[in-house]
Amino acid sequence: MYYFCANALKIILSMFGRIKVYQKENTNVPGGFVLACTHTGWVDILWLGVSMLPVKIHYMAKKELFQSRFLKWFMEQLHAFPVDRKNPGPSAIKIPRKLLKAGKVVGVFPSGTRTSEEVPLKRGAVTMAGYAKVPIVPVAYQGPNNLKDLFKRVKPRIIFGEPIFLPEELPLKQGMEVMMEQLELSLHDLQKQLQAFE
Template identity: 25%
Template sequence: MWEKLLDQSSNGFTAGRSLLLRAGLIFLVPLVRFYFHLRVTGKGHLPADKTPVLFAMNHQSYLDPALVSSAFPSRIRRNIWFIAKDKYFNSRFRRWFAKVCQVMLISQNMRLRQAIPTMAGILKQGRHLAIFPEGTRTRTGTPGEFKKTFAIIAAATGCPVIPVVIQGAFESAKAGKKIPRRVPVTITILPPIPTQGLDPATIAAKVENTIRQTVENGDKVK
């Protein structure tokens, strides 16, 4: 069923960015790295070629797209699009911030059958797709229940999933906090998980377990 639905993904969404937004990202990346003492581990797990990858990560704050973008090398950063609900980007600044970080805003009223072809279209264009499977920011610092949307896309496309763990962003900018504290943030890039021949439930379970174990075993951020 989902394979047929993904066949509907078209070029209706074009991944691209203006020179002004590129300049904004050039300014933002060093600022984020400095302010949050950004530490990155596992860069060797990133794709060396242009093969599209689906990144799945825990969701700690509204800063997550900027933190992850800043953690990636430019060859990944300029080809990755994040997915987020538009209700969290309800101001002019936040919408500009979303554009700079290449965040595609999805209406919370959009049905799954509408959203999946749009997201799959990014992969069809040879770009990387980044999804927060929890669907919302954590309220406790612990990852919430993972939704299977990302796994449906991965199973139907055969695209590998790279789990990414964000630690420290919750302490810096938990839900409801507008100005982030200067807290060290660590981004951990984990080994890719092959998806060909696996069903969505299996993929989702593998990714969720991997991320949860890494969060539980990670250093506590003070």
């Protein structure tokens, strides 16, 4: 189901303009890792999934998307798992940690909401990566954010940054603080790089 949907989306999205993908070699990481991507609209979720094929992404999604029986089934087929964004408890990290330990890729949007502005990042991506002891691959996206942008044929671009590893020489909490700082800097730099390609 995942590959069917992803390949169908690839065909549909490509009708509005092919995506340019930069530095995908940075995703050649052994084992599981966290993909931390900028988030400006629902289209970036689709293009991120397509750009990572044949690798599957397990997305963290808000629990509201799992309330109806059909949507719950559909989200599960796409390897998404629910999280309560208002009250994230210890269980919020349980599923992604298990996936990461099994060598899977978990997709997170650390801004926590769709925005074109720079906002303080939420700590979910770093918390997952830190406790699972896996790297974070930062990703920046620029392009269409909605149907209107798609029909205007706004060109999509995505760039993958260098993996950010947990510093083994530091205690876990300090190491995660370092990862957080590096993630913020990396996402900022990647967005600037994409703007330079215009």
